[in-house]
Amino acid sequence: MSCKNIAQFRGWVCRKDRERHNSHNAAVFWFTGLSGSGKSTIAHAVEKRLFDLGMRAFVFDGDNVRHGLSRNLGFSPEDRTENLRRIGEVTKLFVESGTICLCAFITPLAADRKMVRDALGRDYHEIFVSCPLDVCESRDVKGYYKRARAGEITNYTGISAPYDVPESPSLIVETALLSLEESVDTVLQYVLRNVVPA
Numbered sequence: 001m002s003c004k005n006i007a008q009f010r011g012w013v014c015r016k017d018r019e020r021h022n023s024h025n026a027a028v029f030w031f032t033g034l035s036g037s038g039k040s041t042i043a044h045a046v047e048k049r050l051f052d053l054g055m056r057a058f059v060f061d062g063d064n065v066r067h068g069l070s071r072n073l074g075f076s077p078e079d080r081t082e083n084l085r086r087i088g089e090v091t092k093l094f095v096e097s098g099t100i101c102l103c104a105f106i107t108p109l110a111a112d113r114k115m116v117r118d119a120l121g122r123d124y125h126e127i128f129v130s131c132p133l134d135v136c137e138s139r140d141v142k143g144y145y146k147r148a149r150a151g152e153i154t155n156y157t158g159i160s161a162p163y164d165v166p167e168s169p170s171l172i173v174e175t176a177l178l179s180l181e182e183s184v185d186t187v188l189q190y191v192l193r194n195v196v197p198a
């Protein structure tokens, strides 16, 4: 579909104004990793810490988005790409609003991560939540690994669908080696370094 006859309206308040108002910059911190690696746990803990510091942050979580914005999509490669394209576009709007976006999505394919990176440009920071499959599987937070092994869930990342290990993430958090507190602190410090002007 073409948007050549749809002009964009420019408002009176721009991103820079909002960032000054918030006393911090906006950016996107994209958590990628296997199911059960710790993306949601860390992203929500960081959101709370930022909120308590008086900052504007918001978590976009794969599980929640699939109940609304992407409820008409499944887990085929095409649907995963469309899901991520939508999230990328929504976070772009949130960045304009001055928000620190914490996006917790498996984002298994390098090509999809590139699509999001290209859409967000310099605002995109990739955080690889690294954890061996056997540890994720033993955590089995939602019981999905067991069901995927039993063949009840298809296209399950790590079991019956691929995960491309990120080649040059901005930050790696090894959640099988760090405690939860250490993981959260590591990410929080990275976020602060990148959103608070020196």
Ligand SMILES: Nc1ncnc2c1ncn2[C@@H]1O[C@H](COP(=O)(O)OP(=O)(O)O)[C@@H](O)[C@H]1O
Binding pocket: 033, 034, 035, 036, 037, 038, 039, 040, 041, 042, 104, 129, 139, 141, 174, 175, 176, 178, 179, 180, 181, 183
């Ligand atoms: N260092 C750590 N960082 C994050 N989560 C951890 C860590 N160590 C153990 N966990 C546990 O691993 C699980 C991760 O689950 P979750 O955050 O839902 O994963 P994901 O969103 O990546 O699927 C949680 O039960 C969490 O308490």
Ligand SMILES: [Mg+2]
Binding pocket: 039, 040, 041, 061, 062, 063, 104
């Ligand atoms: Mg999650």
